[in-house]
Amino acid sequence: MNRLLQDLRIVEFSAFVAAPLGGMTMAQFGAEVIRIDPIGGAIDYNRWPVTDTGASLYWAGLNKAKRSAALALDKPEGRELARAIATAPGPGAGIVLTNLPPLRGLDYASLKAERDDVIQLRLIGNRDGTAAVDYTVNAASGFPLVTGNSGAGPGAPVNHVLPAWDIAAGLYLATALLAAERHRSRTGAGQEVIAALSDVMLATMGNLGYVGDVQINGRARPAIGNDLYGSFGRDFATADGRRVIIIALTPRQWRAIGTATGLTDKLALVGQMMEVDLDTETGRYEAKDAIAALLARWCAARNLAEIAAAFAGSGVLWGPFQDFVGLVRDDPRCSPQNPLFAEVEQPGIGRYPMPGLPLDFSASPREPTPPAPRLGEHTDQVLSEVLGLSTAEIGRLHDAGIAAGL
Amino acid sequence: MNRLLQDLRIVEFSAFVAAPLGGMTMAQFGAEVIRIDPIGGAIDYNRWPVTDTGASLYWAGLNKAKRSAALALDKPEGRELARAIATAPGPGAGIVLTNLPPLRGLDYASLKAERDDVIQLRLIGNRDGTAAVDYTVNAASGFPLVTGNSGAGPGAPVNHVLPAWDIAAGLYLATALLAAERHRSRTGAGQEVIAALSDVMLATMGNLGYVGDVQINGRARPAIGNDLYGSFGRDFATADGRRVIIIALTPRQWRAIGTATGLTDKLALVGQMMEVDLDTETGRYEAKDAIAALLARWCAARNLAEIAAAFAGSGVLWGPFQDFVGLVRDDPRCSPQNPLFAEVEQPGIGRYPMPGLPLDFSASPREPTPPAPRLGEHTDQVLSEVLGLSTAEIGRLHDAGIAAGL
Numbered sequence: 001m002n003r004l005l006q007d008l009r010i011v012e013f014s015a016f017v018a019a020p021l022g023g024m025t026m027a028q029f030g031a032e033v034i035r036i037d038p039i040g041g042a043i044d045y046n047r048w049p050v051t052d053t054g055a056s057l058y059w060a061g062l063n064k065a066k067r068s069a070a071l072a073l074d075k076p077e078g079r080e081l082a083r084a085i086a087t088a089p090g091p092g093a094g095i096v097l098t099n100l101p102p103l104r105g106l107d108y109a110s111l112k113a114e115r116d117d118v119i120q121l122r123l124i125g126n127r128d129g130t131a132a133v134d135y136t137v138n139a140a141s142g143f144p145l146v147t148g149n150s151g152a153g154p155g156a157p158v159n160h161v162l163p164a165w166d167i168a169a170g171l172y173l174a175t176a177l178l179a180a181e182r183h184r185s186r187t188g189a190g191q192e193v194i195a196a197l198s199d200v201m202l203a204t205m206g207n208l209g210y211v212g213d214v215q216i217n218g219r220a221r222p223a224i225g226n227d228l229y230g231s232f233g234r235d236f237a238t239a240d241g242r243r244v245i246i247i248a249l250t251p252r253q254w255r256a257i258g259t260a261t262g263l264t265d266k267l268a269l270v271g272q273m274m275e276v277d278l279d280t281e282t283g284r285y286e287a288k289d290a291i292a293a294l295l296a297r298w299c300a301a302r303n304l305a306e307i308a309a310a311f312a313g314s315g316v317l318w319g320p321f322q323d324f325v326g327l328v329r330d331d332p333r334c335s336p337q338n339p340l341f342a343e344v345e346q347p348g349i350g351r352y353p354m355p356g357l358p359l360d361f362s363a364s365p366r367e368p369t370p371p372a373p374r375l376g377e378h379t380d381q382v383l384s385e386v387l388g389l390s391t392a393e394i395g396r397l398h399d400a401g402i403a404a405g406l
Numbered sequence: 407m408n409r410l411l412q413d414l415r416i417v418e419f420s421a422f423v424a425a426p427l428g429g430m431t432m433a434q435f436g437a438e439v440i441r442i443d444p445i446g447g448a449i450d451y452n453r454w455p456v457t458d459t460g461a462s463l464y465w466a467g468l469n470k471a472k473r474s475a476a477l478a479l480d481k482p483e484g485r486e487l488a489r490a491i492a493t494a495p496g497p498g499a500g501i502v503l504t505n506l507p508p509l510r511g512l513d514y515a516s517l518k519a520e521r522d523d524v525i526q527l528r529l530i531g532n533r534d535g536t537a538a539v540d541y542t543v544n545a546a547s548g549f550p551l552v553t554g555n556s557g558a559g560p561g562a563p564v565n566h567v568l569p570a571w572d573i574a575a576g577l578y579l580a581t582a583l584l585a586a587e588r589h590r591s592r593t594g595a596g597q598e599v600i601a602a603l604s605d606v607m608l609a610t611m612g613n614l615g616y617v618g619d620v621q622i623n624g625r626a627r628p629a630i631g632n633d634l635y636g637s638f639g640r641d642f643a644t645a646d647g648r649r650v651i652i653i654a655l656t657p658r659q660w661r662a663i664g665t666a667t668g669l670t671d672k673l674a675l676v677g678q679m680m681e682v683d684l685d686t687e688t689g690r691y692e693a694k695d696a697i698a699a700l701l702a703r704w705c706a707a708r709n710l711a712e713i714a715a716a717f718a719g720s721g722v723l724w725g726p727f728q729d730f731v732g733l734v735r736d737d738p739r740c741s742p743q744n745p746l747f748a749e750v751e752q753p754g755i756g757r758y759p760m761p762g763l764p765l766d767f768s769a770s771p772r773e774p775t776p777p778a779p780r781l782g783e784h785t786d787q788v789l790s791e792v793l794g795l796s797t798a799e800i801g802r803l804h805d806a807g808i809a810a811g812l
Contacts, residue, residue, distance in 0.1 A: 002584070004589050005588070016616075016655075024613065041508075043655070046688075048627075048635055048637070049623070049636070051622055053503050056615070057615035057618035057622065060618065061613045061614055062611055062613055089674070107812075110704045127739070127744065127746075130760060131723055133655070135639055135653055135726065136653070136723065137725075139641075139725045139727045139728070140725055140733060140737065140739075141568075142728060142732070142734035143567050143568050145568070145730075147553070147564065147565075147567050148553065156565060158553065158643055158725045159553075160568065161635075162547075162549050163614070164568055164574075167575060169764075171578060171580075174581045175580045176583045176765045176767070178581060178584035178585060179411060183769060193766065193768070195765045198592075198739055199761075200764045202571060202739055203764040204541045204732075205761075206467055207761065208423075208467055208468070208569070209455045209462070209466070209467045210455070211467075211734050211740065211759060212455070212755065213463055213730070214734035214741075215758035216457055216755060220729065220730035220734075222482065229567075230455070230456075235545075235563055235565075243452055243563055245541050245545045247539065247541055256790065260810045279727070281453070281454070282452075284452075292449065304512045315537075317537055318537060318542065319541075319546055320545065321551060321563045322545070322548060322551075324548035324619070324620055324626030324627070325620050327548045327620075328616070328620035329620065332545075332606055333533070333608055334608050334611070337610065338533060340608055341608070343520060351763070352618050352621035352622055355611075355612035357578075357609070358602065358606045359599055359601045360584075360599065361582070361586065361597055362597040362599070363593075363595050363596070363597035364589065364597070383477065
């Protein structure tokens with residue numbers, strides 16, 4: 001984390017990936033992010049992957065560096081406290097981030113009645129208010145029907161495993177938060193910002209040219225397995241049972257493949273045979289199967305280590321496939337050797353490398369990321385520091401079941 | 407687009423997805439984004455999908471609402487002009503976004519020598535400076551080895567088609583830009599911000615709990631096809647050859663499935679049979695195959711329209727799979743019926759719906775998104791408006807092959 005946004009306070013009512021990621025990104029910028037959960041935790045509190053004792057590694061990952069307050073959000077007094085925290089004074093406070101249906105008293109109008117310049121950012125499923133999650137949005141996108149199938153035509157849909165739409169949505173929320181806060185700091189005006197997860201998908205489809213392809217060309221890209229569309233890229237098996245991806249986006253990367261493999265002359269024959277200019281992406285895409293025939297044989301005759309040695313420093317754009325265990329155990333980038341990571345002692349879980357922001361700011365040095373809070377860890381601090389409640393009053397709230405600590 | 411950031415000017419040296427998306431996001435917020443390309447265009451200028459005349463729908467999608475200046479970046483005078491544009495005075499100017507190797511005179515130190523408070527955001531492949539692109543980063547992530555395979559174990563890798571890491575990186579850059587600009591507006595200090603694409607992947611792996619799963623539990627999630635990990639969700643075939651995904655993340659969504667399908671009693675028997683509590687995500691994950699057996703038969707006996715009717719208003723979390731053509735032609739969300747889209751006349755391509763930002767700001771109304779520029783469309787305007795060059799001087803630059811227009 002760094003300290004770039006340390007004067008901001010964000011109050012988060014959230015679950016699952018997108019809004020927690022948006023808030024966690026702000027926390028990694030040093031903002032005070034208070035996640036307010038119902039007593040006992042929100043619906044994502046035990047989400048997989050979990051440890052053998054049931055602690056959620058997922059929740060820890062998406063909530064690190066935040067503060068946690070647990071309040072009885074099912075009771076008017078709990079919601080009143082939550083509203084008071086969300087709308088507490090201060091130039092960097094009064095920012096609310098949520099992806100949950102608004103509770104009574106915590107909708108934008110109620111928050112604005114309390115603090116006129118409040119900013120609320122809300123992620124919804126579809127624009128019309130109906131439900132949508134990463135899985136349903138992805139099904140609608142068209143991607144699953146061109147994922148993992150060979151050129152033989154569309155088969156059964158294949159979903160991505162990375163919750164990509166949620167991640168994009170969370171980062172759009174972070175950008176929107178800063179844009180809205182910038183506007184408020186210059187004009188004094190707060191606002192409500194609404195993002196629909198399905199719009200995140202739809203905007204991306206348009207941005208990448210898929211909407212235009214159907215509208216203008218009347219066609220859509222086919223399923224082509226792991227091949228790159230409109231360029232050269234494919235995965236190959238090695239002699240030792242690994243797989244690698246080899247790509248040529250640029251003429252330089254293309255020539256490097258020939259040089260590093262010693263196949264320059266044979267690849268030139270491919271160009272003659274297929275009557276295409278292999279220095280163009282379109283030409284390489286047209287000739288991809290012939291190119292791949294040569295590279296498949298070359299890779300199949302070599303171990304991964306031999307391929308890595310042949311490609312080292314050659315300018316070939318390539319990489320090995322590895323599984324999650326290989327990534328975490330064997331890839332030095334996924335370890336504290338990489339300044340992105342630091343060993344963090346996560347209460348209830350143990351010590352393991354946690355990432356900071358994937359951004360290095362020369363004017364704001366990287367600091368160790370704090371762990372995720374335990375549920376309710378900061379309830380009393382927040383009630384005291386933000387609302388100025390007395391120890392006696394906080395005690396009463398605990399006794400009444402309105403507030404909960406550890 | 408909106409006008410929230412209309413006082414900012416960003417100068418972009420970029421190609422492909424991530425940096426262009428970061429810049430385009432800023433342009434959609436009303437910032438003046440000047441993409442400076444070499445004369446003839448950068449390496450992504452003809453990227454697929456393209457029209458029958460070779461115009462890139464991809465480039466149009468990722469560069470809309472920007473201005474385009476074409477300069478001879480291979481010549482010192484062209485680079486000097488580019489540096490002057492990038493470092494021109496103004497409180498909202500002096501922000502540079504790039505994912506290209508820095509050209510001589512356009513590295514951070516050179517820019518800073520010209521304008522001390524310049525902000526440069528740079529996306530690189532790996533932190534050590536070696537190349538990495540979405541495809542190689544994805545291969546390293548572990549996701550392709552758990553995508554698209556059934557429980558029978560890992561097979562060949564299946565890459566995602568959505569360039570998800572590039573999209574995340576582009577949105578991280580947008581967030582970082584606003585954080586760095588906020589810092590500059592408060593302290594006067596610019597800075598260099600560096601993001602490695604592989605760090606974007608690695609941070610995400612940590613955020614989602616995958617790093618902890620291996621480090622703490624010594625295991626990793628298996629390949630489970632389209633099933634949701636740790637919850638219930640699976641795709642099913644319909645009687646008319648379509649497929650749907652049905653999900654239950656919450657107890658309410660779970661009960662809705664039983665009610666809407668009339669299978670409540672039979673699903674209760676699944677719980678008894680498997681000895682699990684189907685009101686928990688873990689219980690539903692444990693019993694997923696038995697649950698799916700009932701739902702598969704139910705779906706296979708019904709057309710998509712019948713399923714849609716049964717689920718309408720029921721609270722069931724579900725959605726049909728559709729292909730790109732279905733998305734664009736039949737889904738009203740992907741049309742100007744959705745305020746996200748507006749018909750745009752894109753020069754050289756034609757008229758089609760282009761998306762704006764997937765964010766609605768109550769204090770800053772949505773305006774139509776301008777099309778992408780033609781290459782060099784704004785060269786003369788930029789030289790005149792930003793650098794104050796005379797018509798005669800601009801003419802000389804054209805004659806000398808230093809600047810190019812349409």
